[in-house]
Amino acid sequence: MGSLLRLKGIAKRYHGVQALKGIDLAVERGEIHALLGENGAGKSTLMKILVGVERPDAGTIEFDGQARRFATYHEAISVGMGIVFQEFSLIPYLNAVENIFLGHEQVGRFGLLRKKAMRARAEALCARLGVMIDLDIPVHRLSVAQQQFVEIAKALALDARLLILDEPTATLTPGEAELLFDVMRQLKRQGVAMIFISHHLEEIFQVCDRITVLRDGANAGALDTDDGDIERLVEMMVGRKLACSFPPKSAGPRGKVVLDVRRLRRERKGPSNSFTLHEGEILGFAGLVGAGRTELALAVIGALPSVERELWLHGEPVKVADPAAALAQGIGLLPESRKSEGLVLDFSIRENISLNNLGKYEGAGRLIDRHREHESVRELMKALAIKAPGPESRVINLSGGNQQKVVIARWVNHQCKVLIFDEPTRGIDVGAKAEIYALMRKLTEKGYAIILISSELPEIIGMSDRVAVFNKGAIVATLEGGAINPQEVMRHATASQRIELAQ
Template sequence: MSSLLKLENICKRYPGVQALKAINLQVERGEIHALLGENGAGKSTLMKILGGVEHQDEGQILIDGQVQQFATYRDAIAAGIGIVFQEFSLIPYLTAVENIFLGHELSNRFGLLRKREMVEAAEALFKRLGVSIDLQCAVKHLSVAEQQFVEIAKALALDARLLVLDEPTATLTPSEAELLFEIMRELKRQGVAVIFISHHLEEIFQVCDRISVLRDGGNVGVTDVADSDIDRLVEMMVGRRLQSSFAPKPTKARGPLLLEVKDIQLVRNGPHNSFQLHKGEILGFAGLVGSGRTELALGMMGALPSVSKEVWLRGEKVTLDDPAQALAHGIGLLPESRKSEGLITDFSIRENISLNNLPKYQNASGLIDKAKECASVENLMRQLSIKAPSGESRVFNLSGGNQQKVVIARWINHQCDVLVFDEPTRGIDVGAKAQIYTLMRSLTEQGYAIIMISSELPEIIGMCDRVAVFHKGAIVKVLEASAVNPQEVMRHATGGSSEYVH
């Protein structure tokens, strides 16, 4: 019996770039197949070709042994391929049922919608998935996990036999991710094949059968999960063995006090919090999702309102009522959602880096000195190892790791010495993560101070000099370097301690 999917010698070229080099991929019925590779390895381009969004220059797609020509996404859907991209394609004001049947609604001979049948069909789909959600609720009111389940149900409603999940757990809690994995296992039992793309390598060993690895647009190899381990996968992805992703922590004493936040209260009757940040250190904000880590940082900067707060910066009391004031005082934010909040992706690297600091490049006539601006941007690109043909490259075309570096470059360009990094490695691959970690440590060695908000416990442990642990909106414990370990962080994050930091 032939494989469900075969991609044979798929090549794709863009001007000046060979994106895919004779890629081969084979997926069997009822198989969960991991597709791994660093950002820029070619995974997304390959999946766009499979989905009919892009077209290969050479090679062929075979479904059930038959050569397919996908001119559009509709052609791929008709062949039984469903793709759930990182950016959902749901209409927020429509209900789950309306989204599932959008474009192929059930109607009678008079053109009237058979709403009851659509609801019943949607209920049957979710019963098949083993989950329950409010199908009559506008999807904008659903959780991210529930929206993802609607996307999966949309694909199944179109009789998808092969489901592509692109970074599906990036914004899920551990319990939501486990529910997704159970849905994947159930689909596998029903004979549906899944291509699973994830940067969280530990997830691969929880749910996948085989793994294909891409590097620089080419095949590296295929392996059974049972025959591999994380170290081997990392070496296949980046072409070298990473001894440790984390740069060594400094052994010298921390620098002088740079930022002190006293008695900050975000909502009435809410907890009062205080914390300090020293020059040259990385202070971690750890806690479960929803514990208030990001909210406190944004409240400190004036991006969220606060009932009360007192902020001292470089020994002076300052007023931070909005992000512009924070920026003027040298506080920069790398937000959790870099694409929607941190960057203008249609702009060039140069425009994004210079965005908040154009007066720096004005000449005596008040006009922008383009040569001076370009030289400054090129220097920052070299300093931060931003990989791109030039400063005029659109940010949209950069990998996730390089996009993060562009945001960091902007704040360095603005001479910010306090940097708030919110989930700085979310959605980027292991090689790029190691680069971001090295860059962060390099910045602290230059005197910058960093607040690092992260849901990934290993990077909190590996990167932070001290850790403020949050529980229900309160900093319940600040762990010094010697006490920063997984057990202590989780004990306080889950409310297992009665300690409270006022």
């Protein structure tokens, strides 16, 4: 079929650090090519160079048989490249047609917009993708998957022959992800090549033809999808075998009840939920997307309203009106979106960790004792293995796994003994996942109690000592021991009738 894209010897250096060390990559016409690597392996830098956002120090780019070096993103688009970023670049209050043609609107005589022609073209693009999208409503009212298809349509409207899809399934449900894969297969049949970046390795084998793996800014290998498996890919990515991603579960007897939630009802006619959380355990919240797991956790800490609720901490009844009151009682939340809800990205590690607990470092004259604060943060960074030059490093420059550790460090610093982890490994690589898992177990060994909310079934099964399964807003089963397996979890999560079991 012939290569559409060839990168040879791409190198890039930033401030004395060699980010890319002579990367080679070839993408054939009409193939879906996976680009894998841990956070920091060089994937993003390589893609920025490819589309003209960054310039390489060395190496060549060939596209459609011609040598290219793009000075701007616009130049890359003009020859047939398109990129769908993990963070969408849509204007939320414009509709799909307006977003698809933003910046290259069709105009007629006197500079008037050709609205009918643009709409017809948008309809044809949606038909080409095989998707149904309401073209008249603001895109913020579309589902995440539909917004992603609008992004793809934007690229196809510019006749893209190579699509770069950066973590496209990170925020999709399994059903939406499968719909995206159908769209990708359809584009492949039409001759469009794709570079697919994902941390979900099982997806690679569903949709990709070939794989290139980067490690520490260099090529770690390339292979056909049929010749590999997840274990081999992990070893290529991290440079070693991860014999077991999940650390051993707690073997001893269950600890004392730390948190007792009784008769929590979010709506007057909604289900009433009760559960207990024990010292030193990880309680998994499992269920389909929309089953109410996060909503229940937010209601526990007062971030969402409830019409009925009783909370007991360490055997004593407590009132938790809002998240600040929950924090005062020692309950901390690691939110699903660490970037928008968990961190102040422009702040340093020190500022993020100390953010809710500056009183701890109050010195003479009510001034902050910076030396004591620095030492405390350094100790936390060491204890949680946060990889950064020092406490003053900006959080925005850290990998996803290290950003997550900073959020954990904040609540450990605040002496929270109950931690709610909402999708703690979303968007981080396999090596960083293993570190987060090990850290969670280390915390439980010290007596912390953790609620784990995750859409990844292997994560729920591998990490949880008990699993509360949600179905339509209700906890319908609490599993433990050998009952924590995929069949049992999914049987309860997908049952059409709620199964009433004693808590």
